[in-house]
Every structure is written in C-alpha cells, then in structure tokens.
Amino acid sequence: MAIEVSGLIKRYGDLTAVNGVDLSVAEGEVFALLGPNGAGKSTTVEILEGHRASTAGTVSVLGMDPETGGRQYRERIGIVLQETAIEKELTVREAIDIYAALYPRRRPASELIDIVGLHEKSDSRIKTLSGGQRRRLELALGIVGDPDVIFLDEPTTGFDPSARRQAWTVIENLSSLGKTILLTTHYMDEAQALADRVAVISGGEIVARGTPDTIGGRDDAAVVISFTLPPGTAPPGLGEVVDEAGRYSLEAPAVTQRLHQLTSWALDRQIELESLTVEKPSLEDVYLELTGEANDG
Amino acid sequence: MGERTSNLQLIWQQIRYQNKIFWRTPIAAFFTIVFPLMFLFVFVTLFGNDTISELGVTTAQFYAPALAVFGAVSATYTNLAIGTAISRDEGILKRVRGTPLPPWIYMAGRVGSSVWVAFIAVVLMLAVGVLLYGVEIYLVSLPALLVAFAIGVACFASLGLVVAAFAPSGDAAPAIANATLLPLAFISDIFIAPSDASPGWLAAVGSVFPLKHFAVAFSDGFSPIEKAARDGWLDHFHWKEYGIMALWLVGGVILAIRFFTWEPRGGERKRSSRKRAKTAAEA
Structure with missing residues (x-):
C-alpha cells in the first residue's frame, strides 16, 4: 500500500x-x-x-x-x-x-x-x-x-x-x-x-x-425511468411519483418490462413521452444522499 | 534517486531567487534604494552643505552614513517584515514547507538577499555622498564599519522576521514596520543630528532601541573627531553599541523562532468560521 x-x-x-x-x-x-x-x-x-x-x-x-x-x-x-x-x-x-x-x-x-x-x-x-x-x-x-x-x-x-x-x-x-x-x-x-x-x-x-x-450501492440501485406528459393527461398508474415540475419518475427493478408497459400505454393513447430518460442514480445523487446535502442545495 | 543539491548551493540559489523577486518588485526597490537617496538630496538642499557647528562636519558628512544605516535597515527590517508576511498570506511559505527544502535554508535565502540589498543601498549612498557632496570616509575605521554593518543588518533582519511573525496579515506588516522604524529614526541620530536642545529623556528612549547604536557605530568612520581621538583600527570598534545590537539580535532570533508560522492566517480564520457554522447548524 x-x-x-x-x-x-x-x-x-x-x-x-x-x-x-x-x-x-x-x-x-x-x-x-x-x-x-x-x-x-x-x-x-x-x-x-x-x-x-x-x-x-x-x-x-x-x-x-x-x-x-x-x-x-x-x-x-x-x-x-x-x-x-x-x-x-x-x-x-x-x-x-x-x-x-x-x-x-x-x-x-x-x-x-x-x-x-x-x-x-x-x-x-x-x-x-x-x-x-x-x-x-x-x-x-x-x-x-x-x-x-x-x-x-x-x-x-x-x-x-x-x-x-x-x-x-x-x-x-x-x-x-x-x-x-x-x-x-x-x-x-x-x-x-x-x-x-x-x-x-x-x-x-x-x-x-x-x-x-x-x-453507495449504485450498482444495485434500481434504474429510474422518468418522463413528462402533455398537460391534462392522466398518468399510466404504474406506481410512478410526480415532482413539482410535473416530471414523473418510476423506479424499475425490471427495467425492460417496465419500459415496455409504459411505452405500450403511451402508444395506445398516442401520447408522446417527452424527455424520456432511463438512468441509474448518478454519483452525484448517491453523494448528496450520503452527505445529507440533498435538501440544502 | 538522483543527487541532492548541496545545502550551500541551495542557499546560494535561494538568495539569488529572492534577489530576483526583490528587483522585480519596484515598490520595494524604490523605498529601499531611492527613498534614502532622496532624503540626502532634500537635507543637503534644505540645510546647505555647510559645516554643522555642533558636530563639526558638513550636512552630507553627517547624513550620508546616517541614511546609509536607514537604507540598510529598510532593506532588512522593513523588507523582510513585509515580504515574508505577504508570502505567508499568499501561501508561498506553506508551499515551501511542503517541499524538501529545509526551512532554515529558505530563511537563509531571504535574509541573505536582504543583506545583499542592504549592502548595495549602503554602497550607493556612500558613493553618492563621496562623489556629489565631498563626503570623506576614514579608512582607519573601515573594519569597525564592516563589523557595525554585519551586526546591524543581522539584528534588524531578525527583528523584521519578528514583525512578520506577529503581523496579522501582509497588509498590516508595512504599517507595523513603518510605525516602528520612522519615529525611531527621528530619535536615533538618523533624520535629526544629535543636539543639546532635544530633551534628555528622548535621547534615553532612543538609546534603548538598536537603531541609534547602529547609527553611532557606523558613523564613526565619518567623524573627524573620532578619527583624531583614536589611533589603531581596533580602537574604533564600538563594543557597547555592538553589544546592545547583539542583545536585540538574540532576542529577535528567539522570538522569531518561537512565534513564526508558515501557514496563512486566513486558514485559521476559515477554520474557526467553519467551526462557528457547524455549531450554529447543530444548535
């Protein structure tokens, strides 16, 4: 060493x-x-x-x-x-x-x-x-x-x-x-x-x-799917949560399946899933969580 | 592993590089070299270069050695105090502390460079005095002059480092150095010739500090009275003045070693404000 x-x-x-x-x-x-x-x-x-x-x-x-x-x-x-x-x-x-x-x-x-x-x-x-x-x-x-x-x-x-x-x-x-x-x-x-x-x-x-x-368990952490919906659209009801800016996020342990459900739902209704992202928590997310700074910044 | 540079070579390099920095800092060079020369011009112009009756020498004959001492003290005391405090503020001392350079060699470089600048200031002042104003140097006391110079610059270098040690910041150092040196110069036979008209207690105050003793010991070589009074070159040694300067030198070295810090003061401030922030957050 x-x-x-x-x-x-x-x-x-x-x-x-x-x-x-x-x-x-x-x-x-x-x-x-x-x-x-x-x-x-x-x-x-x-x-x-x-x-x-x-x-x-x-x-x-x-x-x-x-x-x-x-x-x-x-x-x-x-x-x-x-x-x-x-x-x-x-x-x-x-x-x-x-x-x-x-x-x-x-x-x-x-x-x-x-x-x-x-x-x-x-x-x-x-x-x-x-x-x-x-x-x-x-x-x-x-x-x-x-x-x-x-x-x-x-x-x-x-x-x-x-x-x-x-x-x-x-x-x-x-x-x-x-x-x-x-x-x-x-x-x-x-x-x-x-x-x-x-x-x-x-x-x-x-x-x-x-x-x-x-x-911080980044590799084991669930992938998060997030997206926004056009105004007035009812959410798909897959267990998603919504933040103040109207952005939905969905924790997805089985990401392929979840993504398929979500996109099928959107295709059926001809809804465009704007700014769709599929991400693991970033190092920054983990860091903020670990240092308890998430709420300060 | 390659070869270490020898300590002697390192000291030489450090002196050279401190010197380079000094000459590239116009304000320091101006106050140390040009300022005392300006005083000489002003005094000789103001008072004329006639014989001062109380001293029996010309204006220049009195002021050239006195202002040479002032230049030597500026080069050592003032410059070391200001330069070192600023280097500490800038984090340069901390950076040096993180290198293999032994701290004493760094200090030797700073002190050595300031002594070299003091030497130049003195030689220049005396040269101008001799060439322009007919100042006479009595060679019999030249060895005594050199001893006075050596003890004087060592004493004021150590005191400059004491000021650097205690100055709260690089901004405060010039104020402290000048507020101590300039008033003292008025009561130490530098700016004003000794006269019976000034109160005895003022002269007594001056005698406590080393500046007057530096001036007295150094001026010997320019005094026809001293020359007439003593024969051999050794008779011109001012043991009392050397002794008092040596006492200040020892005191200065002890204080400088005891209280000198290499870290910027800001570091401590930052830490204590962090501490306050932490306490506030926990409350």
Missing part, C-alpha cells in the same frame, strides 16, 4: 475535524476523497502531506510517517495545494527550475511545460497567467520532483470547463506513469472521470467507499 491510514483523529480544541478515518490506497491507484466543505477531507490530506500533526491514529505514506519523515519524505511526494501560491514575479520556467532544484529526482522544465501545456507562457511572468494557467503551473510544480505519491487538493476548483478537461488529461497522464494519486474534490464528474476508487467523507467520518460505479 502506498498510503495507509487507520483510526485517524484530528481535533481543534472542542471541534473534531476528522473522527476515525481509515484509508488505504494501493500503489498506482487514483483515489478520490469526496465531501462537502468542512467535512474533514482537506484536514486529512494536510495530515498526509505533513502540514499538520494528527491527534490520534496512525498514518503511513510510502512506509514513512509524514509528521516525522521530514526532508526524505518530502522528496518523494508532490503537493498541489487548494490555493495557488507561486511567486508572481518569476517566469514559468524560473519557478519550475527553482523548485526542481529542491529535489534529488528532477523532471526537466521543458518536459513539465509540455505536460501542462504552457509552452507559449514559459517565459512570461506568472502574474500575467490566467487562473487556469496558474493552476496548471501549480500542477507542474507538484510533480517537479518526480514524486511517487501526489496529493491534489481540489485541483480544478474555479476552472472553466475546458481548463478542467486539460487538467484531467494531465492527471490521467500522471496516473498512466504509475503514480499514486490522492485527490480531493467536490465535483462528482471529476471523481467519476479520474478515480479508481472513491470514499465519501462527511462530518469527519468516511460514510461510504467503493469504485465510482458501485459506491
């Missing part, structure tokens, strides 16, 4: 930010820690990064304790913090060179600039970069020491959709190099796209874990 955490607890005074977290991440795996703000995911990651001491529990990354691993430990990890923090007066290439010098294993600046796609900006001052470009530079600095384990704390927060796709490609490339990646995010599509396994953390505890496709 590249990362092993058991019984991790972190208290700030009377506030328990992390309350008994267990995690294990295999070498080469991409693991996503999901959770709302304040759920304890950043605290957990910061303990793994060596930025914070734990209150109780054991943490081992690459066989070392991040709290006491010091220089040797930091030579083998890469950190991308939640907020971009780079000296704005430097150019992209200067920043990469300066940070590369801190590591015994160094990736050449030109290769990193390639990976994160900042060729045109390589000799520009960092203060002239857009938010997305700075974030990608931050990614480059996170891997400048050719780390074995990479921590990405909300790597794409504040990105526009195209910048997010580019960052995903970068992360996928890193993963294909065999790096172990621990990622926190509150974007479900990000977890779905990148992670081999996910864990949902809420109130300082892990409430569910699994692959993006199976977590």
